[in-house]
Amino acid sequence: xxxxxxxxxxxxxxxxxxxxxxxxxxxxxxxxxxxxxxxxxxxxxxxxxxxxxxxxxxxxxxxxxxxxxxxxxxxxxxxxxxxxxxxxxxxxxxxxxxxxxxxxxxxxxxxxx
Amino acid sequence: xxxxxxxxxxxxxxxxxxxxxxxxxxxxxxxxxxxxxxxxxxxxxxxxxxxxxxxxxxxxxxxxxxxxxxxxxxxxxxxxxxxxxxxxxxxxxxxxxxxxxxxxxxxxxxxxx
Numbered sequence: 001x002x003x004x005x006x007x008x009x010x011x012x013x014x015x016x017x018x019x020x021x022x023x024x025x026x027x028x029x030x031x032x033x034x035x036x037x038x039x040x041x042x043x044x045x046x047x048x049x050x051x052x053x054x055x056x057x058x059x060x061x062x063x064x065x066x067x068x069x070x071x072x073x074x075x076x077x078x079x080x081x082x083x084x085x086x087x088x089x090x091x092x093x094x095x096x097x098x099x100x101x102x103x104x105x106x107x108x109x110x111x112x113x
Numbered sequence: 114x115x116x117x118x119x120x121x122x123x124x125x126x127x128x129x130x131x132x133x134x135x136x137x138x139x140x141x142x143x144x145x146x147x148x149x150x151x152x153x154x155x156x157x158x159x160x161x162x163x164x165x166x167x168x169x170x171x172x173x174x175x176x177x178x179x180x181x182x183x184x185x186x187x188x189x190x191x192x193x194x195x196x197x198x199x200x201x202x203x204x205x206x207x208x209x210x211x212x213x214x215x216x217x218x219x220x221x222x223x224x225x226x
Contacts, residue, residue, distance in 0.1 A: 004156075033213065043157070043202065043216040056213065091156050101147055102214055104156035 004105035006092050012111045018080040021108045023092030024073055033102060034067055034077050035091040043091075049075065050097075082112045117205050119217025126224050132190040134220045136203035139184065143205040147214070148177065148188050151200045160201075161188070193224045 005024040013019055025032045033048040047057040052069045069075040089109050093102040118137045126132045147162035163170045163177040170177045176189040200221045204214040
């Protein structure tokens with residue numbers, strides 16, 4: 001298996017622009033997580049899905065953030081409009097309950113100028 | 114409380130020495146405790162994990178020690194090597210509904226020759 005796939009790997013955009021991050025989880029995994037990593041706050045869970053259904057989005061910082069999972073093999077995290085404080089590395093991870101172990105993708109490094 | 118507190122923030126160990134990283138948690142509902150290893154520019158990778166029904170788990174040079182009564186767990190890296198230099202994260206999750214991981218802040222380990 002190729003593991004969790006994320007695209008793009010790097011994104012540089014200007015404040016106010018829309019940003020869409022993409023994720024393909026490991027086939028067969030029924031949980032998908034979006035995390036954000038910054039030096040100040042570490043790894044923060046933004047939202048997670050179970051069987052394509054959003055379960056907990058309490059970590060989404062603002063209404064500017066939205067996430068979808070239209071099918072078992074694809075998820076998006078959208079930021080609209082983006083702000084400089086959104087600059088971070090965004091990770092997608094998937095897991096197969098009840099093992100509990102999440103497998104992370106390589107991340108998308110987002111820079112908002 | 115969902116926090117997982119990790120220490121130390123950084124650690125320097127001589128090659129061949131033992132690296133010890135500690136974590137403490139508050140939520141007694143946590144029942145899965147993984148450790149992740151992250152190299153610069155990469156996503157966190159699952160290293161080893163333990164459930165509270167055992168007090169120790171060993172995989173190669175990596176050992177998790179778990180103290181349920183103290184709500185603490187630790188990672189020991191025996192015979193530390195320069196290739197072990199990375200950031201290590203402890204985490205915890207509860208299987209009772211979510212499987213979402215709560216991460217510690219991370220420990221940057223440097224193993225010097």
